[in-house]
Amino acid sequence: MSGHTITQEAADTAAPTSVTQSHAARELGLKRGEFELAVMLGRIRTVGDPAGGRRRVPHREIERVRAGKGFPEAWLERIRAVGTTEGAALMDISTARFTRLARTGFVTPVKFYLNRYRAVVWLYLAEELGQFARSESNAGLLTGRASGTLRAQLDAGVDLRARNWRGRYAGALLRQSDDSWERAAAVASLLDPVQIAEIIRDPYERAYLRRLVPAPFGQGAPESPAGRILQKITTADDPDEIRWLRANLTIGISRARGERPAPRPATHPVPDTGPASPPRTAAPEARPRPLRAPDHSPPPTALPHEESKERASEPRGLLKWMRRRGA
Template sequence: MTGHTITQEAADAAARTSVTQSRAARELGLKRGEFELAVMLGRIRTVSDTAGGRRRVTREEIERVRAGEGFPEAWVERIRAVGTTEGAALMDISTARFTRLTRAGFVTPVKFYLNRYRAVVWLYLAEELRQFAEAEVNSGLLTGRAPGTIRAQLEAGVDLRARNWRGRHAGALLRQSDDPWERAAAVASLLDPVQIAEIIKDPYERAYVRRLMPDPFGGQGAPDTPAGRIIQKITTADDPDEIRWLRANLTIGLSQARGERPAPRPESKPAPVPAPDQESASGPRSRAELDAEPSPDLGPDHEAPPTALPEQETRGRAQEPRGLLKWMRRRGA
């Protein structure tokens, strides 16, 4: 049995025992946002697609969620996300105090979006807000004057919402994959390209990691648009401690991934050596014909390696096909 047949059979088996995420959401009666948030929180588990597509949901997992206590009403309430106004009402505090608590990092957002004015709207898990308000240790933060250290941080412009969201988002991405290269790509997705290039020096590894990175968040704007730039700023680490943590984790993740398997590289196939009678019959090929030969297709995500140095070129010519060398000597005669 060929490898292709085995792979196809595995893909067919996975299709019979699992469904796409969109279909799973329909079967569970969940809205798209509710389903995506449940996956991010780990309330719905996904599995890899053997065919290399988007992650899927097993039939067994769908049944497990359906059998959960209070499904669907109480279950959906546990993944409900609310904005500032509703969140403040849940905690029985003013919106101004709620915003100060979130900026100081006491409450972590679960998601965000841009409104029509391109303002960032942060959303929080209603269940976590209720738990925070009910905890006796937090009572001093809900009433009276805020501690001096917190006031000083806020007056200095500290806003930890984006950083805390990135930490939560990274954890969600890492939970969704057991593949070491995918996990390295998840960490890399929160670093800017300069940081990535400093750590991943091999261009083929860098191209592979880029291909495995999660889709741009939210699809709310291309990178070169105002909305895209806002999203990029939120999703890219900017705090020195955060960057150091991500760089260290990416370095460790790459080491583990390389130990598992190398990044794919294009196969190098030597040009066929023409037989003497064929060469004499067809005559030597012109330089234009040689230059017109197509290069190997390395795929849309291929990143070309650095240009060879002169001594590298000399070594490369020593390995050229004998037919080409014979033609070059004839041209120089």
């Protein structure tokens, strides 16, 4: 009896304390999109993978979600995302008015996808739309003629859906982790590579951030038509938004460096082959040959003059931009 107990305790101790996100989704009976949205909204908490892989879900978190009131029906209703038509019906307004509210930033998308015609379909949290419609302060936006300011914005082609989604997405990524490098990667994921290179000159640091960037949305290769659309949506293009991201990346990378350096290629020392054998005397007519490095010597990772050229060709970064703004 005691032997069985000891064996069982040892098995429990050896069991992993967390599982992959796909495994957690299956245990909770959630579809992939439902699970990802729940993580983004903070309804399911994740932890970093010690091995450096994708974030994982603790067993205790799965148990907490299962034990929640009304799981799964009421819980799923809180993460239900709807499109324009269903969202307008929930708010009892026309789809045209709903689109105007979304374009001018009164309602913020929670996710998006590309349909078979490569058109962007924005989705909104049903719970938030219901709260917006029930608020008395929003009554004037749901009925009557649009204000002059609103009409001027729409006439100018204002569309804040992508920008507002990026802000929401960045906030969700920053909430998920306390690791400074992961947080810097979350900010960098919304900037153009040129912007990142201006701030982070070290190629190993940039490579490390790329490894930590959240999984891509995966709707087409980067150079495909769908990939270019996704790149446009997920990359900041508004000047104020870019300034905010650049400032946060500058602060974030400084904190990350203070915690630990970015990993670099390991250098292997040349093995000691023992005492050198006495040199052989060359024949009088033989000409001396130039010395060569042993074949097992590791090649240098970067030549100093090449690194100097790379740094000299790059822009001065955020300080130079700030001086131009202050001129």
